[in-house]
Amino acid sequence: MESEIKINKKGDICSPKGFLSGSIFSGIKSPGQDKRDIGIIYSESDCISAGTFTQNSVVSPSVTWTKDITSNGNVRAIVANSGCANCAVGEQGLIDAKEMASIAANSLGIDQKEVAVASTGIIGVELPMALMRKFIPEIKMSKKDSNGFARSILTTDTKTKEISVSFEIDGTEINVAGVAKGSGMIHPNMATMLAFITSDIDIEKSALQKILKNSVNKSFNQISVDGDQSTNDTVLLLANGMAKNKKINTENDSKKFIEALDIVCTFLAQEIAKDGEGNTRLIEATVTGAKTEEDAMLASRFIVTSNLVKTAVYGRDPNWGRIIMALGASQIPLDESKIEIFVNDIQIVSEGIAISYNHQSIVIAMGEELIRFKINLNIGSESGVAWGSELTEEYVVFNSAYTT
Numbered sequence: 235m236e237s238e239i240k241i242n243k244k245g246d247i248c249s250p251k252g253f254l255s256g257s258i259f260s261g262i263k264s265p266g267q268d269k270r271d272i273g274i275i276y277s278e279s280d281c282i283s284a285g286t287f288t289q290n291s292v293v294s295p296s297v298t299w300t301k302d303i304t305s306n307g308n309v310r311a312i313v314a315n316s317g318c319a320n321c322a323v324g325e326q327g328l329i330d331a332k333e334m335a336s337i338a339a340n341s342l343g344i345d346q347k348e349v350a351v352a353s354t355g356i357i358g359v360e361l362p363m364a365l366m367r368k369f370i371p372e373i374k375m376s377k378k379d380s381n382g383f384a385r386s387i388l389t390t391d392t393k394t395k396e397i398s399v400s401f402e403i404d405g406t407e408i409n410v411a412g413v414a415k416g417s418g419m420i421h422p423n424m425a426t427m428l429a430f431i432t433s434d435i436d437i438e439k440s441a442l443q444k445i446l447k448n449s450v451n452k453s454f455n456q457i458s459v460d461g462d463q464s465t466n467d468t469v470l471l472l473a474n475g476m477a478k479n480k481k482i483n484t485e486n487d488s489k490k491f492i493e494a495l496d497i498v499c500t501f502l503a504q505e506i507a508k509d510g511e512g513n514t515r516l517i518e519a520t521v522t523g524a525k526t527e528e529d530a531m532l533a534s535r536f537i538v539t540s541n542l543v544k545t546a547v548y549g550r551d552p553n554w555g556r557i558i559m560a561l562g563a564s565q566i567p568l569d570e571s572k573i574e575i576f577v578n579d580i581q582i583v584s585e586g587i588a589i590s591y592n593h594q595s596i597v598i599a600m601g602e603e604l605i606r607f608k609i610n611l612n613i614g615s616e617s618g619v620a621w622g623s624e625l626t627e628e629y630v631v632f633n634s635a636y637t638t
Contacts (some may be wrong), residue, residue, distance in 0.1 A: 239494050254275075258388040291453070297468055317354075321424065403491075414505065414506060429454065432494070436475035445491070516604050518619065520606070537557055554588070557609065
């Protein structure tokens with residue numbers, strides 16, 4: 235028997251049994267009140283791990299190291315830094331990533347190849363290894379510094395992004411928790427984002443990888459802030475089995491774990507899109523009635539990615555022609571004469587043409603924190619959802635002087 239999933243409002247990345255975290259300010263980022271810029275997540279027991287990584291052809295050596303050890307072994311700890319991406323720095327980048335893993339491993343008393351490395355920040359700047367050597371050994375691990383870790387991975391984010399859920403399998407409690415960063419250079423696959431997920435579930439590695447990949451495709455790969463894809467994207471999932479449930483051997487053995495992971499990933503993805511640089515509102519595009527799920531997901535991504543749709547949302551302009559333009563640009567099968575469009579449940583298009591609606595009601599709806607576009611193609615039964623942000627003057631100003 236599997237119970238309903240509970241969202242733990244006071245939970246965090248250390249809610250699953252056996253996980254600890256720690257953080258410190260080293261000076262990689264500019265000083266600020268209660269800032270952090272290096273953090274560690276650590277499991278007290280061995281883990282099964284899974285990961286998905288950036289699809290950009292230019293890749294941070296931190297990703298190269300982590301992808302290799304995740305594919306060929308299992309990660310037990312993650313050391314992450316913000317303020318420096320460790321990308322486009324030549325061979326030194328991989329040397330530094332390996333040393334960063336080694337420093338953390340020595341501090342934790344585990345093997346170097348059990349330590350993943352994640353970096354985020356300015357591209358083209360080498361890791362400040364003198365700071366790493368000094369400050370990583372000073373990080374204190376505990377159950378009480380999860381928010382410190384969440385702060386340690388932030389760059390242009392305005393807030394931390396954390397969630398914890400739980401459910402039961404045959405009376406055994408299972409916990410799944412996540413923490414993420416991301417607010418700019420956000421576009422599938424995946425985004426300028428780091429996401430770390432912990433669980434105490436006992437599960438086979440192959441099943442965990444399949445489940446994570448499917449969940450990422452429905453969440454982090456369905457968000458877009460600015461159409462730019464990062465060099466450092468990483469999603470890592472560590473499962474240490476300390477819940478002592480009956481082992482999950484295939485991706486079909488626990489629907490509740492899949493559902494719980496989907497909740498965690500979707501929440502973090504939405505928080506990233508909502509926190510887009512210069513952004514105040516979240517766009518949600520749902521495409522229904524498509525021939526395939528892939529078509530629906532692709533079309534919804536095209537809508538939230540369109541700069542014309544983003545600027546229309548910013549200006550509260552109910553210009554539905556931009557939505558139908560983005561829909562058509564996806565080149566999925568459709569019948570224009572069957573399309574319906576809704577804005578926050580108010581229908582504005584039927585059979586592919588505008589219908590009578592209260593213009594001011596749509597303007598007001600587009601001023602809400604969540605703007606929901608629903609497009610029914612009426613040619614099938616599949617659906618897909620994507621999330622994005624508006625495009626503001628503040629985004630342009632901010633990114634015009636990022637390093638100055």
